[in-house]
Amino acid sequence: MTKTTNATADWRMTMPEEWTVKQLAEDGSEVEIPLREHPALRDYKTKDEAVKALVHAQRMLGKTPEGYVRMPGKDDGPEQVAAFYAALGRPEAPDGYALPEIDLPDGFEVQEAMLEGFRSIAFDLGLTPEQVAGLYQWFLPLVLDTHAGLEAEARQLKDSELESLRAVHRGETPRMLDNALRTAEVLGGKDLLHALDQTRAGDRAAVIAAFAKMAPLVLESGMRTSGSGWGEELSREKLREMMQDPRYHDPLKRDPEFVAKIRKGFEQLYPGDYIPGSRL
Structure with a gap:
């Protein structure tokens, strides 16, 4: 066989x-x-x-298999493209995307305009609800972490700049900082202070030192005046001297008219919201 x-x-x-x-x-x-x-x-x-x-x-041959979706070509119009995205699972409109709830740090709020823009772009790209939710859940915490990192870096820079000022001016640092702040306020008002805060230029030692150097001209020579009702030259030194008077600092001997005169002197010498003794 x-x-x-x-x-x-x-x-x-x-x-x-x-x-x-x-x-x-x-x-x-x-x-x-x-x-x-x-x-x-x-x-x-x-x-x-x-x-x-x-x-x-x-x-x-010639039949469309179950689950088959034809990808639109370059000659297809918006209707064919929309049908393709719909077959993949895209909602009928941008507001059809449901975004997951994410715990935000205190003081943070996601603007509705940003969410609308996010949904609109996702819709134009033909993303599915699952893709949008996953992308949002990844992206928003990343933005928060990046912002927190930038804030920490800014605080570190501010502390470093302040420490460099302390190394030079020692015990005079508070007075120098006060002079710089008042000079900036006199020169540019609240708008300048806001700009310095927004750009963080006010945290830089070089900027603070520059304003402090202008203080003798702006706060003393430039702002020094006879002072209506004073009858004598008005200056910061004079106000400091008057604040040592018992009629100002002693509660038992406090004289309201004398206190009011000192407050008025500060208001004339330092235009703006200034509280005597808060920075001197």
């Missing part, structure tokens, strides 16, 4: 060797191989299985 080999048992070996087909080689070139050696036939155990698969493939 003759033993059957794998070659003779393989139905593909019954196919004539002269039946050939084009096939891509590993190097990308096209070669001609016997049909019975084609890799696609290895998945079928018998000839009947291969024939049935061929008939089924022929029946499916």
Whole structure:
């Protein structure tokens, strides 16, 4: 009895060797191989299985398989693009995206205009609700962490600049800072102080030192006046001297008219919301 080999048992070996087909080689070139050696036939155990698969493939030609979504081409219009995005799961409008709740630090609030812009861009890109929610949940904490890092860096810079001023001016640092602040306020008012805060220029030692150097001209020579009702030269030194008077600092001997005179002197010497003794 003759033993059957794998070659003779393989139905593909019954196919004539002269039946050939084009096939891509590993190097990308096209070669001609016997049909019975084609890799696609290895998945079928018998000839009947291969024939049935061929008939089924022929029946499916021209039909759209279940779950198939055709990607729009460059010649397709907005309607075809919208249909494509809708098939992928995009909502009908930007407000159809539901964003997850995220705990925000105290003092933080996400502006509604930013959320509307976020939804609008996501809609234009054809993102699904799941993609938008995931992106938002990743992006917002990243923004908060970045902001916290910038704030910490700004505080560190401010402390470093202040320490450099203390190293130079020692015990005179508070008075120098006060002079710089009042000079800036006299020169530019609240608008200048706001600009210095917003740009953080007011935290820089060089800026503070520059305003402090202008203080003798602005706060003393420039603002020094005879003072209506004073009858004497008005100056910071004079006000300091008067604040040592018991009529000002002693509760038992306090004189309201004398106190009012000192307050009026500060108001004339330092225009703005200034409280005597708060910075001197």
